Amino acid sequence: MMRARITGTGSAVPDKVLTNFDLEKMVDTSDEWITTRTGIKERRIAGEGEYTSTFATRAAEKALEMAGVKADELDLVIVGTVTPDFPFPATACVVQNNIKAVNAAAFDVTAACSGFLYGLSVAEKFIRTGTVKKALVIGAEVLSRIIDWSDRNTCLLFGDGAGAVVVEACEGDNGVLSTHIHSDGSFWELLYLPACGSRNPATQKAVDDKLIYLMMQGNEVFKLAVRAMGEVAHEALAASGMTPADIDLFIPHQANRRIIDAIGKRLGLAEDRVFVNLDRYGNTSAASIPIALDEANRSSRIKEGDIVLFDAFGGGLTWGAALLRW
Structure with a gap:
């Protein structure tokens, strides 16, 4: 294939x-x-x-x-x-x-x-x-x-x-086994950049009102992230007839350690099967999973044939997962 x-x-x-x-x-x-x-x-x-x-x-x-x-x-x-x-x-x-x-x-x-x-x-x-x-x-x-x-x-x-x-x-057989992406635009105001688009152009008023900066309702995003990331992780595994026990390395979006721990717990994964570098980089948004993957790859945390799961959640709201056989 x-x-x-x-x-x-x-x-x-x-x-x-x-x-x-x-x-x-x-x-x-x-x-x-x-x-x-x-x-x-x-x-x-x-x-x-x-x-x-x-x-x-x-x-x-x-x-x-x-x-x-x-x-x-x-x-x-x-x-x-x-x-x-x-x-x-x-x-x-x-x-x-x-x-x-x-x-x-x-x-x-x-x-x-x-x-x-x-x-x-x-x-x-x-x-x-x-x-x-x-x-x-x-x-x-x-x-x-x-x-x-x-x-x-x-x-x-x-x-x-x-x-x-x-x-x-x-x-x-090695490669991406499946990808799964979702969104729910009804929550767009929970995490967004108000200005610099056609709705609120980058005017002096937008600058004065601090609309040029990211705005986030963190508590609400946290709750939705834990649920959505858990669900899409199981969706990705089910698509390949696998269970969390088959995961060799879980690389989640590095947003918050409590979110990562909650997802790991829901999947029943030991800490050594969850890759975390959040402490050194913070939340780098779209960059977080590929930065973590590169570090895991170059430090030999992944070997050929390993099952690797990516899982992310972000503004939009958007979320997704990808399952790979390395």
């Missing part, structure tokens, strides 16, 4: 580290408060002259190198992001130019924290139909540019970075 198989992974994050102790000097909080409620200890913040495409390009180059694929062999470049370099053109087009993927179609996917899984699902379908042989899927964010650094409800949570995978058409 023809499957979409991940043959290379890569990630890139800024050099600048913002710790909880740094945040103590910026807002009314403490390292203990942040760690207890989120599990985050530090996050990476983009510097001057660094953009979403900066990290997306670096991650892409690393993934291509691991896969042994040249950029001009790519048929498709997809970037999942809510912090593109520009409203248009797509950041994927910027990355395509940077890496010289001259033969690839390129576009962005906007599904917030589920963006990488949405992009992987699209690439997998193109490969299954035989229209694409090699694809590059990236999750990349510079969330620090849409955060109100005086709002402790949000500024504690987010970080910047990118992760990428090369996905190739391969015969055999």
Whole structure:
């Protein structure tokens, strides 16, 4: 059977580290408060002259190198992001130019924290139909540019970075077994960016009213995330006739340690089967799963034949899962 198989992974994050102790000097909080409620200890913040495409390009180059694929062999470049370099053109087009993927179609996917899984699902379908042989899927964010650094409800949570995978058409049993994506737009106001679109253009009033910053109702998002991520995880397993006992490594969206622990508990997974790097990067939205995957891959946490489950939830609301045999 023809499957979409991940043959290379890569990630890139800024050099600048913002710790909880740094945040103590910026807002009314403490390292203990942040760690207890989120599990985050530090996050990476983009510097001057660094953009979403900066990290997306670096991650892409690393993934291509691991896969042994040249950029001009790519048929498709997809970037999942809510912090593109520009409203248009797509950041994927910027990355395509940077890496010289001259033969690839390129576009962005906007599904917030589920963006990488949405992009992987699209690439997998193109490969299954035989229209694409090699694809590059990236999750990349510079969330620090849409955060109100005086709002402790949000500024504690987010970080910047990118992760990428090369996905190739391969015969055999290894590869993506299934992908599952969902959304419920009735909850769009729980997590969104009010301004900089056609509804609220980027006017001086929008700036003065702080509409240019991410807004989130965290408690409501938390409850919906736990339920949706648990359900879609079981959906993905059921599609392949598997149970949680078959999972060798669970790589969830790195949003909040309590969410990750709750999902792991619902799946009955021991801690050593759940990959967590949230403490070092915070919530990097669409970038979180591919960054975690690259770290797991390069540290030999995954071996050939392992069953790996990805699971994400984000603004939209959107959520999804992907099950792979590595």
